[in-house]
Amino acid sequence: MTNSSTKTVPRIYSLLSIGQRGVGKTVFLVGSCIELYTNQYQDNGQQLWFDCEDAEAQQILENILRQVSQTGEYPAATMKISNFDFTLKMRNIWGTKTLCQFRWWDPPGESCQIYNPAFLMMVLNSDGYCSFIDARNIVDRTNDPKMLSQSFEPVKSIADMINSNNLQHPIAIVLTKCDLVRSQATDWQILEKNLQPLKNYLKNLKINYKFFYSSIPIVSTDGMSNLITTDSAAPILWLVSKLRSSDNLSFSDGLINPVN
Ligand SMILES: Nc1nc2c(ncn2[C@@H]2O[C@H](COP(=O)(O)OP(=O)(O)OP(=O)(O)O)[C@@H](O)[C@H]2O)c(=O)[nH]1
Ligand SMILES: [Mg+2]
DSSP, X not given: OOOGGGOOOXXXXXXXXXXXXXXXXXXXXXXXXXXXXXXXXXXXXXXXXXXXXXXXXXXXXXXXXXXXXXXXXXXXXXXXXXXXXXXXEEEETTEEEEEEEEEEEEOOGGGOOTTSHHHHHHHHTOSEEEEEEEHHHHHHGGGXXXXXHHHHHHHHHHHHHHHHTTOOOOEEEEEEOGGGSOSSHHHHHXXXXXXXXXXXXXXXXXOOEEEEEOOOOEEEETTEEEEOOSSXXXXXXXXXXXXXXXXXXOOOGGGOOOOO
């Protein structure tokens, strides 16, 4: 029988966003928060949602949403590292449970350099990573191998660090701005082909990774603008499920549905 003295305290995970300036880190963070605040993920009769008790983080998110709806424009570039604290909750027929707490770090792009000591410290203190790659750039840079390989540098440097330190930390690789990839099949084939060397690199290092496709356009109707999200929270839920399973905590893999 469980009593209050044996009750487990939810684990706090630290997640770090990684990616170059303008790749879409903050838009993605806001998009997945909107989804988990409002829509509530449902799977097998279970609901998942974020609770944010961090008043400052809530204020930042609300300001961004208000600014988007009033101006129809994306939020401004991140000037200094922000952290957002969330609690992930689940409800099913047996009741409501706190799955975990996590702190999500959103740095400005130019500080995401592994040779930056402050960034390296954050990398080493994180449990999992969300690494961002601009999907449209990957298609457009097809004839520019140097620029193409530059797009992969942030994720490769983290993978090298994981491998050389013998870690198992998961990396969710989010391909951003997929709504800007033209709908022709050829563009999607080019995207897959150009990503193959990165996939091979990660496989060789035995990295625990998964690719996700993200589209968060701004849509305006009747003078009101909103960020529209589809499955934006899947990478975060995947990371949390991997971290919980490495802690031997069950969080059904079937709860989430990554694209690839
Ligand atoms: N169409 C479209 N544009 C996007 C999407 N995500 C980001 N963008 C565009 O990319 C720009 C940069 O996005 P941010 O999220 O601010 O980029 P960031 O990685 O946080 O950049 P820094 O904070 O400067 O490092 C936005 O202002 C949008 O113009 C998306 O899903 N679709
Ligand atoms: Mg940002």
